[in-house]
Amino acid sequence: MDRAGKREAVTALHDVFDKTGVVVVAHYAGLTVADMQKLRHQMRTAGATVKVAKNSLAKIALDGTDVASIGSLLKGPTLLAYSNDPVAAPKVAVAFAKDNDKLVILGGAMGATALDANGVKALATMPSLDELRAKLVGLIQAPATKLAQLANAPAAKLARVFGAYAKQGEAA
Known part of the structure; x- marks a missing residue:
C-alpha cells in the first residue's frame, strides 16, 4: 500500500x-x-x-x-x-x-x-435500542388502553343488564 x-x-x-x-x-x-x-x-x-x-x-x-x-x-x-x-x-x-x-x-x-x-x-x-423503544412505547400506551377499557366497562355492564332484563321479559 x-x-x-x-x-x-x-x-x-x-x-x-x-x-x-x-x-x-x-x-x-x-x-x-x-x-x-x-x-x-x-x-x-x-x-x-x-x-x-x-x-x-x-x-x-x-x-x-x-x-x-x-x-x-x-x-x-x-x-x-x-x-x-x-x-x-x-x-x-x-x-x-x-x-x-x-x-x-x-x-x-x-x-x-x-x-x-x-x-x-x-x-x-x-436489549437493543429498538427493543428498548418498543418497551417504552408499550409502557406509554398501556395506561391509555386501560383508561379506555375502564371508560367502556360501565356502558358494557349496563348493556348486559338491559339484555338480561329483555330476555327475562321475553321468557315471561
Whole structure:
C-alpha cells in the first residue's frame, strides 16, 4: 500500500472511530475465510460492520477520538467490529465467539468508556435500542388502553343488564 492509500485508510478509520457508538476488538487467528464471511454477514444483518485493519494504521486513526483507549488492544491479528447501536456489534461478536472458539474478544470501547472482555459480554446481554423503544412505547400506551377499557366497562355492564332484563321479559 502506498502512502496515499495509507492516508485514505487512516482517514476512513478515523471517521469510523469518531462516529460509531461502540467498537469491539477481537483476535481472529485461525478463522477460516468461510467463518469470516459468516461473521461479516451476521454483523451486516444486525447493522454492524467488521473491519480488519493494519494495527499501526488503526492506532494512528485512534488519535483524537473518544475510543482511543482501545489502542493497547491492537496487538496481533485483530479485527474491529463497530456499530452505531451500542448493543449490535457486541451481541453478534459474543454470540459468534460462543460458537467459534477461534474468535477471542479482547475488549472495546463505548464512547469514552473503555470495556474489557467482560464489559463487552455484559453489553451484549442488554436489549437493543429498538427493543428498548418498543418497551417504552408499550409502557406509554398501556395506561391509555386501560383508561379506555375502564371508560367502556360501565356502558358494557349496563348493556348486559338491559339484555338480561329483555330476555327475562321475553321468557315471561
